[in-house]
Amino acid sequence: MRKPTQILTATILGAMFGTQAFAQSYPDHAVTLIHAYPGGPMDAVMHVVAEKLSEIWGQPVVIDTRPGANEIISADAVATAEPDGYTIFVGTESTFIYNPYLYASLPYDPNTALTPVSQLFDIPFGLLVRADLGVDTVDDFVAMMRADGMNHSYGSFGVGNIMHVGMEQFLGAAGIEMRHVPYRVAGQLMQDMFGGTIDAVVASAIMANRFPDQMHMLMIDGDSRMAALPDVPTFAEAGFPDLHIRPILGIAVPQGTPEDVQATIQQSFAQVITDPEFVGSVVIPNGYETVASTPAEFQAFIAEQRPISEALVNDLGIHLEQ
Amino acid sequence: MDLLTAFTDHLSLGLSEALAPMNLWYCFLGVFLGTLVGVLPGLGALITISLLLPFTYQLPVEGALIMLAGVYFGADFGGGTCSILLGVPGHPAAAVDVLDGYPMAKKGRGGVALFIKSVASAWGSIFGILLLMLFAPLLARFARQFSPVEYTALMALGLVAAATVGRGSMLKGLATMVIGLIIATVGTDVNTGFQRFTFGLTGLSDGISLIALAMGLFAVTEVITSAGQKSVSPVKASYRLRDQLPSRGEWRRVWPAMLRGSGLGALFGALPGTSGGMATFMSYAVEKKLSRHPEEFGHGAVEGLAAPEACNNAGIGTAMIPSLTLGIPGDAVMALLLAAMMLHGIQPGPLVMVMEPQLFWGLIASFWIGTVFLLILNIPLIGVWVRLLQIPYPLLFPGIVLFTCIGVYSTAHSTFDLYLVLLFGLFGYLLHLLRLDVVPLVLGVILGQPFEENLRRSLLLSDGDFSVFVTRPISLAAVALVAVILAFSIRRALRAST
Amino acid sequence: MADETRDLRDVLTGVLLAGLGLAVAGYALATYRLGTPAAMGPGFFPTMLGGVLAALGAAIGLAAWRRTRPEAAPQPKPRAMLAVTAGILAFALTVRALGFVPSAFLLVLCVGMADATNHLPRLLLLGAALTLLSWAIFVFGLGMPLSAFNL
Numbered sequence: 009m010r011k012p013t014q015i016l017t018a019t020i021l022g023a024m025f026g027t028q029a030f031a032q033s034y035p036d037h038a039v040t041l042i043h044a045y046p047g048g049p050m051d052a053v054m055h056v057v058a059e060k061l062s063e064i065w066g067q068p069v070v071i072d073t074r075p076g077a078n079e080i081i082s083a084d085a086v087a088t089a090e091p092d093g094y095t096i097f098v099g100t101e102s103t104f105i106y107n108p109y110l111y112a113s114l115p116y117d118p119n120t121a122l123t124p125v126s127q128l129f130d131i132p133f134g135l136l137v138r139a140d141l142g143v144d145t146v147d148d149f150v151a152m153m154r155a156d157g158m159n160h161s162y163g164s165f166g167v168g169n170i171m172h173v174g175m176e177q178f179l180g181a182a183g184i185e186m187r188h189v190p191y192r193v194a195g196q197l198m199q200d201m202f203g204g205t206i207d208a209v210v211a212s213a214i215m216a217n218r219f220p221d222q223m224h225m226l227m228i229d230g231d232s233r234m235a236a237l238p239d240v241p242t243f244a245e246a247g248f249p250d251l252h253i254r255p256i257l258g259i260a261v262p263q264g265t266p267e268d269v270q271a272t273i274q275q276s277f278a279q280v281i282t283d284p285e286f287v288g289s290v291v292i293p294n295g296y297e298t299v300a301s302t303p304a305e306f307q308a309f310i311a312e313q314r315p316i317s318e319a320l321v322n323d324l325g326i327h328l329e330q
Numbered sequence: 331m332d333l334l335t336a337f338t339d340h341l342s343l344g345l346s347e348a349l350a351p352m353n354l355w356y357c358f359l360g361v362f363l364g365t366l367v368g369v370l371p372g373l374g375a376l377i378t379i380s381l382l383l384p385f386t387y388q389l390p391v392e393g394a395l396i397m398l399a400g401v402y403f404g405a406d407f408g409g410g411t412c413s414i415l416l417g418v419p420g421h422p423a424a425a426v427d428v429l430d431g432y433p434m435a436k437k438g439r440g441g442v443a444l445f446i447k448s449v450a451s452a453w454g455s456i457f458g459i460l461l462l463m464l465f466a467p468l469l470a471r472f473a474r475q476f477s478p479v480e481y482t483a484l485m486a487l488g489l490v491a492a493a494t495v496g497r498g499s500m501l502k503g504l505a506t507m508v509i510g511l512i513i514a515t516v517g518t519d520v521n522t523g524f525q526r527f528t529f530g531l532t533g534l535s536d537g538i539s540l541i542a543l544a545m546g547l548f549a550v551t552e553v554i555t556s557a558g559q560k561s562v563s564p565v566k567a568s569y570r571l572r573d574q575l576p577s578r579g580e581w582r583r584v585w586p587a588m589l590r591g592s593g594l595g596a597l598f599g600a601l602p603g604t605s606g607g608m609a610t611f612m613s614y615a616v617e618k619k620l621s622r623h624p625e626e627f628g629h630g631a632v633e634g635l636a637a638p639e640a641c642n643n644a645g646i647g648t649a650m651i652p653s654l655t656l657g658i659p660g661d662a663v664m665a666l667l668l669a670a671m672m673l674h675g676i677q678p679g680p681l682v683m684v685m686e687p688q689l690f691w692g693l694i695a696s697f698w699i700g701t702v703f704l705l706i707l708n709i710p711l712i713g714v715w716v717r718l719l720q721i722p723y724p725l726l727f728p729g730i731v732l733f734t735c736i737g738v739y740s741t742a743h744s745t746f747d748l749y750l751v752l753l754f755g756l757f758g759y760l761l762h763l764l765r766l767d768v769v770p771l772v773l774g775v776i777l778g779q780p781f782e783e784n785l786r787r788s789l790l791l792s793d794g795d796f797s798v799f800v801t802r803p804i805s806l807a808a809v810a811l812v813a814v815i816l817a818f819s820i821r822r823a824l825r826a827s828t
Numbered sequence: 829m830a831d832e833t834r835d836l837r838d839v840l841t842g843v844l845l846a847g848l849g850l851a852v853a854g855y856a857l858a859t860y861r862l863g864t865p866a867a868m869g870p871g872f873f874p875t876m877l878g879g880v881l882a883a884l885g886a887a888i889g890l891a892a893w894r895r896t897r898p899e900a901a902p903q904p905k906p907r908a909m910l911a912v913t914a915g916i917l918a919f920a921l922t923v924r925a926l927g928f929v930p931s932a933f934l935l936v937l938c939v940g941m942a943d944a945t946n947h948l949p950r951l952l953l954l955g956a957a958l959t960l961l962s963w964a965i966f967v968f969g970l971g972m973p974l975s976a977f978n979l
Contacts, residue, residue, distance in 0.1 A: 190521050
């Protein structure tokens with residue numbers, strides 16, 4: 009349990025020694041994780057991770073949130089922090105992949121200001137429809153939309169959100185169209201889906217697990233079928249081998265952070281998130297998959313995904329002005 | 331009487347869980363901490379819960395949830411205390427408490443105001459939770475009748491009703507409400523991804539921070555208005571409990587208002603996305619319309635304090651319905667409570683009630699117990715709070731500004747939000763000089779985004795056909811009421827000017 | 829008191845509101861796409877609101893022009909405005925650079941000036957007391973990650 013006095017001591021010590029801290033003893037004071045989603049499911053997961061990290065490191069791990077602007081504010085806060093490993097950014101595909109193409113300019117250089125350290129999780133998304141729509145397979149769904157797509161709606165959390173971009177990706181691959189209805193409040197989106205206003209979304213496995221009678225997952229991203237949804241085909245099995253809709257959760261540190269510190273951070277996170285108990289109690293119930301990649305693997309993944317996303321954003325003609 | 335047996339079964343199961351000594355202690359601790367933090371301006375339930383969340387890891391799951399629920403109720407209550415005593419709402423939805431509670435405090439009746447508030451909120455909680463226990467599935471089905479069309483119409487009604495809340499003319503109330511709606515358009519347009527009125531500032535891309543706005547408009551404006559005035563001398567008040575009790579005449583006005591308020595709150599609470607503020611403002615407007623002395627509203631009318639308070643707490647009770655039965659958070663605070671469940675390995679959703687009945691009903695029973703604790707805790711505290719008013723204003727107001735600034739800064743660590751506090755403080759002062767009331771503006775800001783979104787969604791789904799608003803019964807009724815209120819106020823405005 | 833002067837403060841209110849409404853509507857029209865009711869662009873709602881506000885402002889101003897002044901309007905207080913502005917600005921500018929303690933102290937000093945009866949010794953004492961109190965509540969009690977000194 010973190011006591012306020014511990015944090016205080018750590019803060020004072022940190023202020024006194026500041027940048028003189030050496031990597032050999034990392035971490036010797038409080039480490040801060042910064043993300044953009046106070047109160048969200050990710051916040052909960054990161055609180056558990058922080059608690060386990062502080063057990064490993066013997067130092068407080070504090071979570072600090074800087075909400076807003078598609079993570080730009082939180083990413084910028086870390087990009088401008090001391091590169092000593094005591095400020096770690098936690099973000100999604102928005103920062104790591106899409107934002108450079110969605111926004112004409114960013115306050116930091118998206119290619120260099122942050123050094124990606126590890127991809128923590130994958131969150132495979134699938135095609136979720138309301139049960140009373142009366143379709144049981146992807147083929148039925150595509151046929152229905154081909155006949156009457158513009159009288160059917162899909163929901164998202166706004167233009168440029170993965171639920172919008174991902175669904176458009178699928179619609180494009182299937183050669184069909186649907187009406188896009190954006191939402192800001194998750195509760196109302198789900199309620200409208202229960203009520204029949206919204207016919208489909210792309211989403212993680214959580215809702216399908218929770219409401220098997222009201223929601224049907226028609227297919228889901230993944231190399232093999234998901235253990236929790238054994239009857240749901242993968243994208244490839246359903247005929248979309250090139251489709252990938254999987255938000256990610258990754259960590260990054262400011263450019264110039266010593267490599268041995270990066271390595272310590274990556275290994276400690278990996279130790280926490282690959283722990284079978286953690287996987288069983290946090291990862292699987294949230295519809296996540298543990299990745300725990302190395303810095304090189306994560307950077308390669310980003311380099312591979314960015315051109316695909318750039319083409320996608322351009323095709324859809326999305327521009328979020330800053 | 332299947333319903334009744336089920337109810338008593340659940341109640342006894344829940345109470346046996348919640349009355350376990352350790353759980354009682356966690357409940358008390360939560361309520362106590364929540365009240366203390368909630369009193370600080372700018373710190374609402376959300377930040378209090380997120381601060382305390384790490385401390386609950388070590389507790390057993392029932393204890394953790396019971397404590398956090400206690401924090402929720404306590405913080406909400408504390409926010410209103412601050413509204414009444416200093417005219418500074420602890421959180422934006424408590425703005426309505428400023429309307430009549432603060433004038434009462436200024437007249438030296440702060441203790442009575444706090445007493446009425448305690449009783450009204452306790453009644454609201456008890457009633458809301460009772461409905462939650464009896465009719466959870468029914469209320470959930472009621473909420474599912476609401477498509478974007480009904481939401482739009484209902485919010486229009488809420489907005490027009492809020493415009494009547496101010497002290498000035500209805501026209502002025504409408505004008506400030508519209509300013510609020512305009513302020514709410516600042517930020518990313520969710521339908522197109524377009525940035526509106528942000529002028530290239532990253533800090534505005536998610537819209538104006540509601541906390542910064544409310545703290546500026548209330549705390550800073552109030553300090554500028556009252557500082558340095560000779561008339562603001564400490565109010566002479568007595569601390570004896572006997573003097574904090576409302577008179578018999580006041581009781582007669584309070585209890586029907588409480589009943590009406592809690593009914594309205596319970597219905598609205600079941601609709602996710604309408605935000606706490608809307609129902610309380612509507613309830614205030616209803617009281618003002620029904621009252622035989624509407625001229626007292628804004629100058630310390632007890633109904634204007636009791637009804638919204640009961641409404642607010644009844645709403646908290648029913649707002650748990652979507653959260654607990656669907657696993658969908660009704661607001662950010664609920665999201666954190668659900669997160670706490672997940673942290674303890676419990677998956678929120680429809681199965682909680684079946685798989686963990688002890689936890690589910692224990693949690694609900696603990697809401698009741700928390701309410702009782704709130705009452706027990708707060709009635710003796712009234713004397714302490716009222717003493718706050720004895721501090722001479724020249725010594726008090728720098729503290730108000732300091733606590734407001736720290737509260738706002740600590741929510742997002744954004745100095746940008748501090749500039750917003752200042753900006754809205756000066757803007758609020760300008761409105762004060764122009765004799766415009768800020769309260770309708772706050773509701774405009776709270777409801778602006780959901781109102782615009784639902785309006786656009788309705789028309790998107792109807793291909794631009796406005797007749798959807800009058801072809802569905804719930805929406806038709808709301809639209810008709812809006813028309814009646816507007817027609818009435820226009821007629822009165824025309825008559826007043828001749 | 830039937831004063832013969834018009835209710836000029838309300839006339840001013842009306843003019844300012846109408847001006848604000850027109851400015852919003854004009855800016856939205858010029859900058860954002862309007863769209864159709866079925867597919868509203870980002871400009872539709874703000875333009876509509878600006879128009880409504882302008883109309884309300886005009887109505888308020890006209891009504892005030894036709895009636896006499898009913899009550900005294902509050903007079904501006906430059907001292908309080910300046911003191912509060914300076915205090916909040918000082919806090920916002922220094923809380924990161926100097927840390928929470930000096931910045932809170934500065935805020936109390938500046939804001940306290942709003943009342944002419946607050947002399948310097950009293951303000952220094954008040955500043956120290958309030959800084960200590962808020963440090964105890966926010967940093968010590970609530971464990972908020974604010975640094976006390978950044979020197």
